[in-house]
Amino acid sequence: xDPVTSGIFVVIALLILMAIGTPIAFALGAIALGALFLxxxxxxxxxxxxxxxxxxxxxxFVAIPMFILMGAAVASSPTGRDLYRSLDLWMGKLxxxxxxxxxxxxxxxxALSGSSPATSAAIGKLGIPEMRKRGYPDGVAAGCxxxxxxxxILIPPSVTMIVYxxxxxxxxGRLFIAGAIPGLMLAGLFMVWTLIACKxxxxxxxxxxxxxxxxxxxxxxxxxxxxxxxxxxxxxVVMGILFALYGGVATPSEAxxxxxxxxxxxxxxxxxxxxxxxxxxxxxxxxxxxxxxxLIIATAEIFAFALSSLFITQTVAGxxxxxxxxxxxxxxxxxxxLLVAGFFLPPVAVIVMAAPILLPIILAANFDxxxxxxxxxxxxxxxxxxxxxxxxxxxxxxxxxxxALRDILLGSLPYALCMVLAIIILCVFPEIVLWLPDLLxxxxxx
Amino acid sequence: xxQRGLIGGFIRLMDTASIATAYLAGALLFIGVLSVVHMxxxxxxxxxxxxWQTEFTTFAISASMLLGTPYVLKTGGHVAVxxxxxxxxxxxxxxxxxxxxxxxxxxxxxxxxxxxxYFYEAYAFEWTSGTVWNPPLWPAILPVAxxxxxxxxxxxxxxxxxxx
Amino acid sequence: ADTTLRVSHQFPGGKGDVRDEMVQxxxxxxxxxxxxxxxxxxPGQSLFKAKEQWGAMVRGRLDMTxxxxxxxxxxxxxxxxxxxxxxxxxxxxxxxxxxxxxxDMIKKVINDAGARVLADAWLAGGFASNKQCITxxxxxxxxxxxxxxxxxxxxxxxxxxxxxxxxxSEIYTAMxxxxxxxxxxxxxxxxxxxxxxxxxxxxxxxxxxxxxxYEPVLISESSWNSxxxxxxxxxxxxxxxxxxxxxxxxxxxxxxxxxxxxxxxVEVVNMTPENYEAWLKIAQDSAYKTFAENVPNGQALIDAxxxxx
Ligand code: NA
Ligand code: NA
Numbered sequence: 001x002d003p004v005t006s007g008i009f010v011v012i013a014l015l016i017l018m019a020i021g022t023p024i025a026f027a028l029g030a031i032a033l034g035a036l037f038l039x040x041x042x043x044x045x046x047x048x049x050x051x052x053x054x055x056x057x058x059x060x061f062v063a064i065p066m067f068i069l070m071g072a073a074v075a076s077s078p079t080g081r082d083l084y085r086s087l088d089l090w091m092g093k094l095x096x097x098x099x100x101x102x103x104x105x106x107x108x109x110x111a112l113s114g115s116s117p118a119t120s121a122a123i124g125k126l127g128i129p130e131m132r133k134r135g136y137p138d139g140v141a142a143g144c145x146x147x148x149x150x151x152x153i154l155i156p157p158s159v160t161m162i163v164y165x166x167x168x169x170x171x172x173g174r175l176f177i178a179g180a181i182p183g184l185m186l187a188g189l190f191m192v193w194t195l196i197a198c199k200x201x202x203x204x205x206x207x208x209x210x211x212x213x214x215x216x217x218x219x220x221x222x223x224x225x226x227x228x229x230x231x232x233x234x235x236x237v238v239m240g241i242l243f244a245l246y247g248g249v250a251t252p253s254e255a256x257x258x259x260x261x262x263x264x265x266x267x268x269x270x271x272x273x274x275x276x277x278x279x280x281x282x283x284x285x286x287x288x289x290x291x292x293x294x295l296i297i298a299t300a301e302i303f304a305f306a307l308s309s310l311f312i313t314q315t316v317a318g319x320x321x322x323x324x325x326x327x328x329x330x331x332x333x334x335x336x337x338l339l340v341a342g343f344f345l346p347p348v349a350v351i352v353m354a355a356p357i358l359l360p361i362i363l364a365a366n367f368d369x370x371x372x373x374x375x376x377x378x379x380x381x382x383x384x385x386x387x388x389x390x391x392x393x394x395x396x397x398x399x400x401x402x403x404a405l406r407d408i409l410l411g412s413l414p415y416a417l418c419m420v421l422a423i424i425i426l427c428v429f430p431e432i433v434l435w436l437p438d439l440l441x442x443x444x445x446x
Numbered sequence: 447x448x449q450r451g452l453i454g455g456f457i458r459l460m461d462t463a464s465i466a467t468a469y470l471a472g473a474l475l476f477i478g479v480l481s482v483v484h485m486x487x488x489x490x491x492x493x494x495x496x497x498w499q500t501e502f503t504t505f506a507i508s509a510s511m512l513l514g515t516p517y518v519l520k521t522g523g524h525v526a527v528x529x530x531x532x533x534x535x536x537x538x539x540x541x542x543x544x545x546x547x548x549x550x551x552x553x554x555x556x557x558x559x560x561x562x563x564y565f566y567e568a569y570a571f572e573w574t575s576g577t578v579w580n581p582p583l584w585p586a587i588l589p590v591a592x593x594x595x596x597x598x599x600x601x602x603x604x605x606x607x608x609x610x
Numbered sequence: 611a612d613t614t615l616r617v618s619h620q621f622p623g624g625k626g627d628v629r630d631e632m633v634q635x636x637x638x639x640x641x642x643x644x645x646x647x648x649x650x651x652x653p654g655q656s657l658f659k660a661k662e663q664w665g666a667m668v669r670g671r672l673d674m675t676x677x678x679x680x681x682x683x684x685x686x687x688x689x690x691x692x693x694x695x696x697x698x699x700x701x702x703x704x705x706x707x708x709x710x711x712x713x714d715m716i717k718k719v720i721n722d723a724g725a726r727v728l729a730d731a732w733l734a735g736g737f738a739s740n741k742q743c744i745t746x747x748x749x750x751x752x753x754x755x756x757x758x759x760x761x762x763x764x765x766x767x768x769x770x771x772x773x774x775x776x777x778x779s780e781i782y783t784a785m786x787x788x789x790x791x792x793x794x795x796x797x798x799x800x801x802x803x804x805x806x807x808x809x810x811x812x813x814x815x816x817x818x819x820x821x822x823x824y825e826p827v828l829i830s831e832s833s834w835n836s837x838x839x840x841x842x843x844x845x846x847x848x849x850x851x852x853x854x855x856x857x858x859x860x861x862x863x864x865x866x867x868x869x870x871x872x873x874x875x876v877e878v879v880n881m882t883p884e885n886y887e888a889w890l891k892i893a894q895d896s897a898y899k900t901f902a903e904n905v906p907n908g909q910a911l912i913d914a915x916x917x918x919x
């Protein structure tokens with residue numbers, strides 16, 4: 001079978017397995033094994049353990065569960081609540097202020113966690129019920145949390161940037177820094193859209209009467225300060241970790257380990273969470289998400305190996321490289337390809353499979369690999385809020401099962417357009433991505 | 447739906463085993479964190495050599511991930527697209543879910559077999575990691591093989607439970 | 611129909627890396643021989659990961675590879691001798707080593723494992739530091755170094771250096787951020803990872819090089835047996851050409867490193883025979899000793915290597 005035909009078969013088989021509800025990790029692994037059996041014989045089974053172990057046991061990937069644990073320590077402590085309350089008090093009185101402060105809370109939490117679904121979950125648990133209580137339309141409430149959560153992989157730390165760094169042998173510290181300003185910019189775009197959406201829907205203010213509000217303010221100034229004081233140490237840890245990463249003290253895995261340790265310690269000390277219950281919750285949440293992601297990474301690697309073994313990868317890469325089109329047309333085609341892949345696969349799986357193929361093409365077309373990492377990440381953030389596989393959509397469904405999927409999707413769509421706009425802005429002004437890493441780490445060595 | 451007899455007993459046994467290995471997995475994750483902290487301390491504070499920490503952490507984390515996976519399966523944490531089966535009902539839905547589970551199970555059995563074979567080779571031929579620490583490889587593979595096996599058994603339990 | 615052999619290696623493809631060039635040269639030669647044989651090259655770990663290649667090849671999953679043999683030392687501890695401080699010294703001696711009893715012993719292990727050597731290649735390397743030039747053993751005291759290979763780790767630690775283990779792709783960042791003071795790797799890697807931007811002093815291989823690594827082109831025994839005599843002969847001839855090509859290039863690689871580092875304002879030094887002997891003494895008390903204790907014929911291997919003129 002020629003590579004093109006076998007490639008089409010592999011993709012169709014994968015889509016069928018996913019459609020009938022096979023967990024994505026197992027679907028990727030099963031197709032990869034099936035393809036290897038057909039190509040190389042059933043004897044491949046004997047080596048499967050070694051291949052799998054080789055892909056999961058890597059010191060670089062160690063950073064992923066640790067950054068997730070760091071986020072879980074914060075999410076399971078009342079930090080999310082404190083953060084949320086402080087922002088609400090500052091912003092709650094603007095039209096749409098609550099929705100905007102939710103996006104702000106997502107951005108701050110994104111700096112504490114490496115994962116997008118975890119960011120949506122941490123802020124959404126509080127934010128969605130609160131917004132609905134205060135009369136926000138379901139679409140806005142769900143959309144701003146789903147989209148705000150996607151910032152988790154753009155604002156450092158980021159699980160997907162780690163995978164990109166390992167797949168392409170680029171500096172993970174530099175990738176993290178590259179995501180910071182675009183992350184804030186995207187958060188800003190989300191806020192602007194939220195304001196417009198709320199204006200269009202008639203504006204949303206805290207509906208409580210004036211007197212009640214005045215009393216609340218008096219009571220809350222104190223509470224607010226206390227809440228801020230409690231959040232502060234976590235923010236300091238994160239600032240410290242980011243500083244360690246680019247300021248010359250540690251590798252990503254080291255920073256992740258120390259960060260997880262400190263945040264776990266802070267949750268225990270600041271929030272007195274030393275009972276078995278809360279610690280259990282933190283470890284359980286961290287384990288559930290990291291196992292899910294790591295298994296997808298490992299099986300996606302095996303899937304990528306099967307594609308390479310069948311010469312599908314090389315054929316596709318060759319075809320793209322031979323296109324001989326304008327570099328921006330090429331960039332457009334690559335983005336379209338990523339967008340479609342993002343509909344069906346989680347970001348880590350797309351990066352594992354696509355980044356090693358795309359990087360040589362990107363470099364040949366004279367694009368910066370760190371700039372491309374940010375474009376790729378924003379593109380895959382769209383995938384997090386589009387069906388059929390949208391990790392953030394699943395989270396929203398879990399928090400508010402009664403909001404119709406249609407409302408969630410319609411509410412999220414404008415945010416997806418904000419991301420497209422962000423990609424266009426970054427294509428026109430690549431300095432937005434490159435300025436900070438160049439400033440902090442000197443020019444790129446790629 | 448609670449089941450009686452041998453099948454019910456098997457399901458309950460697997461549920462207990464999965465929770466037990468999840469605790470072990472959590473402990474290994476934490477141990478991995480501690481060994482990174484130890485490495486950072488030794489390297490940056492004491493200024494001494496770090497020989498074993500990166501490998502040890504890697505092995506602790508890979509063990510943690512595989513030992514945690516039966517629990518994640520049990521609690522529905524492995525992401526899947528269930529739009530199509532959810533839209534169906536009755537026999538078609540059952541068959542579709544069964545097919546999906548059997549594919550998943552087949553993968554897990556293949557992974558278990560491969561991992562045990564790799565474990566056997568590493569043990570029988572005394573393979574080591576080939577680094578300056580150079581520990582034997584089999585203790586790192588064993589938890590992966592056990593985790594994959596429990597994952598397969600948990601999959602069987604999920605199918606028997608009738609809610610695959 | 612043509613027989614196609616899959617060749618995997620970890621080095622960048624089509625960018626002039628000498629090991630990639632060796633394999634590409636063999637592919638061209640075999641094709642030109644017109645014996646119904648084709649080599650399909652997968653560079654840059656695009657098929658197997660660097661450390662998976664040996665296992666895949668001896669089982670016939672992969673037909674050919676070009677790899678640092680030390681990567682398989684977890685399975686065949688004898689291979690550590692091919693990345694042992696001070697066993698080679700310079701390129702001329704590497705040539706003599708190829709036809710020695712030492713290499714016969716190593717190749718016997720390779721053959722018994724299910725592979726055979728098509729082309730020999732010994733790459734030299736050096737040390738670089740941004741703290742102090744690394745010449746005599748006392749110059750590494752208090753420096754945090756990343757060494758390529760466990761035997762070097764052990765020797766450097768014995769001399770008083772701190773060892774930090776990390777993948778080679780992290781060296782640049784680690785040097786830049788001060789995690790490392792220096793590193794020890796091949797001439798090619800020093801240039802391709804642009805280490806010259808981060809260091810003040812390079813210890814070039816010269817006539818007294820401590821660091822040499824064996825990176826042969828190998829074929830799986832089962833793949834070899836599946837070829838007809840004509841194809842085997844063509845492959846052997848291609849291997850011979852690749853080896854000759856490598857010998858011509860090897861010294862050039864070191865010179866290129868020296869030139870690039872000098873152009874970037876890095877001081878370049880060599881080890882004196884006295885420095886070399888002092889290191890050898892330390893190696894004998896550390897890495898050699900461990901090797902002799904842990905590997906059944908370890909002492910015999912070391913003796914055989916040192917016996918070469
Ligand atoms: Na983040
Ligand atoms: Na999607």
